[in-house]
Amino acid sequence: MSMATDNKVQIEVSNNHTTTENNTTQKRVVYDTKNLNLWYSENHALKDINLEMKENEVTAIIGPSGCGKSTYIKTLNRMVELVPGVSTTGSIAYKGNNILDKAMNVEDLRTRVGMVFQKPNPFPKSIYENVAYGPKIHGIKKKALLDDIVEKSLRGAAIWDEVKDRLNENAYGLSGGQQQRICIARCLAIEPDVILMDEPTSALDPISTLKIEELIKELKQKYTIIIVTHNMQQAARISDRTVFMLNGEVVEFSETDQLFSNPKDKRTEDYITGRFG
Amino acid sequence: MAKSSGSNLNSAVNVSELIAENKKKKSINNYMEKLVPAILFLLASITVLTTIGILYTLISQAVHFFMEIPILDFFTGTELKPLSQNPEFGILPLLNGTIFSSLIAILVAGPIGIMSAIYLSEYASDKLRRILKPLLEVLAGIPTIVYGFFAFTFVTPLIRSIWPQVEATNILSPGIVMGVMIIPMIASLSEDAMTSVPNGIREGSLAMGTTKLETTIKVVIPAAFSGIMASFVLAISRAIGETMIVTIASGSSKNFTFDLTQSMQTMTAYIVEVSGGEAPAGSTLYYSLYAVALTLFVFTLIMNLLAKYISRKFREEY
Numbered sequence: 001m002s003m004a005t006d007n008k009v010q011i012e013v014s015n016n017h018t019t020t021e022n023n024t025t026q027k028r029v030v031y032d033t034k035n036l037n038l039w040y041s042e043n044h045a046l047k048d049i050n051l052e053m054k055e056n057e058v059t060a061i062i063g064p065s066g067c068g069k070s071t072y073i074k075t076l077n078r079m080v081e082l083v084p085g086v087s088t089t090g091s092i093a094y095k096g097n098n099i100l101d102k103a104m105n106v107e108d109l110r111t112r113v114g115m116v117f118q119k120p121n122p123f124p125k126s127i128y129e130n131v132a133y134g135p136k137i138h139g140i141k142k143k144a145l146l147d148d149i150v151e152k153s154l155r156g157a158a159i160w161d162e163v164k165d166r167l168n169e170n171a172y173g174l175s176g177g178q179q180q181r182i183c184i185a186r187c188l189a190i191e192p193d194v195i196l197m198d199e200p201t202s203a204l205d206p207i208s209t210l211k212i213e214e215l216i217k218e219l220k221q222k223y224t225i226i227i228v229t230h231n232m233q234q235a236a237r238i239s240d241r242t243v244f245m246l247n248g249e250v251v252e253f254s255e256t257d258q259l260f261s262n263p264k265d266k267r268t269e270d271y272i273t274g275r276f277g
Numbered sequence: 278m279a280k281s282s283g284s285n286l287n288s289a290v291n292v293s294e295l296i297a298e299n300k301k302k303k304s305i306n307n308y309m310e311k312l313v314p315a316i317l318f319l320l321a322s323i324t325v326l327t328t329i330g331i332l333y334t335l336i337s338q339a340v341h342f343f344m345e346i347p348i349l350d351f352f353t354g355t356e357l358k359p360l361s362q363n364p365e366f367g368i369l370p371l372l373n374g375t376i377f378s379s380l381i382a383i384l385v386a387g388p389i390g391i392m393s394a395i396y397l398s399e400y401a402s403d404k405l406r407r408i409l410k411p412l413l414e415v416l417a418g419i420p421t422i423v424y425g426f427f428a429f430t431f432v433t434p435l436i437r438s439i440w441p442q443v444e445a446t447n448i449l450s451p452g453i454v455m456g457v458m459i460i461p462m463i464a465s466l467s468e469d470a471m472t473s474v475p476n477g478i479r480e481g482s483l484a485m486g487t488t489k490l491e492t493t494i495k496v497v498i499p500a501a502f503s504g505i506m507a508s509f510v511l512a513i514s515r516a517i518g519e520t521m522i523v524t525i526a527s528g529s530s531k532n533f534t535f536d537l538t539q540s541m542q543t544m545t546a547y548i549v550e551v552s553g554g555e556a557p558a559g560s561t562l563y564y565s566l567y568a569v570a571l572t573l574f575v576f577t578l579i580m581n582l583l584a585k586y587i588s589r590k591f592r593e594e595y
């Protein structure tokens with residue numbers, strides 16, 4: 001594993017995080033997870049998770065394969081329910097409303113909370129139709145308005161220049177990295193508050209990865225971003241706070257620079273120095 | 278490196294020498310190696326040769342027919358009176374019967390088939406799908422003569438009890454029953470097309486706050502469009518070639534009519550009638566069989582090519 005060569009000293013933490021420490025008190029809590037437990041039938045996949053995620057921050061979730069990162073992030077927009085036999089206890093307050101409450105309308109929640117997946121999954125439609133899909137399905141019909149939204153979203157996802165002359169071509173003709181940015185643009189088109197990303201760069205080459213990381217840093221101005229990543233350097237580069245998970249539990253949750261330079265838990269230290277995982 | 282160093286387990290066996298020895302014995306195998314593809318090729322060409330044979334028979338016999346009846350008269354004639362004193366051989370009444378019955382069939386089977394496919398692929402649980410799909414396919418295995426009697430003795434009387442003008446033999450009832458017959462084909466092939474749409478695409482849509490129905494209609498069906506269309510065309514082609522149901526339930530009236538309540542004859546039913554009667558070999562009546570069969574062949578060929586074209590043209594890449 002590539003991270004085996006890293007140790008906490010070598011991980012460079014970019015400077016922009018230092019300012020966040022001063023601002024944290026003013027930031028609103030977007031997601032407040034309390035005593036969350038989740039089972040896939042008998043498999044206890046999430047154990048007593050307690051986390052607070054703040055507005056306009058990038059929160060990274062790291063941890064070894066199978067520790068429950070995807071499960072947790074998919075609970076935040078209730079996509080996890082698509083798996084039959086899932087049950088949960090505890091609560092996740094999204095801006096004060098418990099989203100695990102049966103009364104919560106999942107369509108409304110998912111309109112506010114976008115998601116980008118590990119494998120780019122554009123629709124087999126034109127680039128334009130991919131981005132216009134969300135606004136259209138939520139009732140926006142005016143062509144001029146849709147054109148604006150499409151351009152704005154593609155610009156927001158830093159891909160406008162690459163595709164502006166081929167909006168009517170199938171999105172599958174694009175490279176993996178471009179497809180992933182189309183998926184981000186598709187998300188932005190309905191102006192969500194939160195964007196969930198589950199290992200969005202793990203299927204991409206280093207250059208595309210870099211572009212998406214740059215993009216994430218920019219998106220943070222307007223959106224709250226929660227990103228699962230397998231790659232610790234990535235977490236260090238782009239996130240304000242980092243969650244370290246192990247076997248379905250949160251081991252440590254702190255400021256990113258703090259977690260990487262001065263982990264409180266022995267297991268975190270072992271993981272980030274590459275002693276396991 | 279093949280020597281098992283140090284260990285005295287099997288130390289006498291030298292694997293690489295053994296392999297070299299076995300290789301020498303392989304000369305017979307090399308011969309087989311060349312013979313097998315040749316045999317396989319011969320077997321595979323049987324279907325091609327059969328098709329060529331059929332086409333040759335049809336054309337060589339139809340030529341005799343077209344020497345007596347001009348090809349234009351045949352394809353534009355609305356009168357079909359093969360047994361009359363002054364026989365007329367216009368194929369339009371038969372084309373009409375074939376098109377009507379197939380059209381009714383697809384109007385019945387299309388919506389029902391696609392709804393079933395949507396249910397099976399998007400809504401039914403795995404367990405239910407595993408029970409329902411084979412059941413659906415049983416429907417496709419019922420002999421067509423059973424469907425024919427079902428049309429004649431059950432569906433026709435049922436229609437006539439609601440709509441008395443319908444005649445005892447009519448094109449409506451066999452059309453409907455043919456529709457029922459091809460439902461499994463459409464449902465099953467469309468379901469395959471929809472199930473092969475990757476789940477990631479569904480999730481991408483659902484994650485944007487759409488309902489399951491919206492996702493199905495706006496994403497899954499368009500993505501599976503080529504497969505669904507191909508299933509339609511194949512089903513139509515099956516309806517065009519269907520013989521027993523129309524022979525039994527639509528009678529043998531050769532009227533050129535657009536009235537669904539009346540008896541119409543299809544190309545297939547004509548072939549059954551004429552070849553079942555005593556058409557003297559060498560007569561125009563006898564040769565007309567081949568002319569109609571050739572037309573039918575071309576018809577289904579076009580439909581199959583169309584199915585190929587559609588699935589290639591609209592194939593979605595994911």
Ligand SMILES: Nc1ncnc2c1ncn2[C@@H]1O[C@H](COP(=O)(O)OP(=O)(O)O)[C@@H](O)[C@H]1O
Pocket residue numbers: 040043045063064065066067068069070071072083
């Ligand atoms: N669809 C599923 N059905 C059953 N168990 C699952 C499913 N997805 C994940 N799990 C289990 O939940 C645990 C956490 O998985 P996951 O959240 O995918 O981990 P990660 O994303 O951190 O690699 C694993 O033990 C895994 O086997």
Ligand SMILES: [Mg+2]
Pocket residue numbers: 069070071
């Ligand atoms: Mg995962």
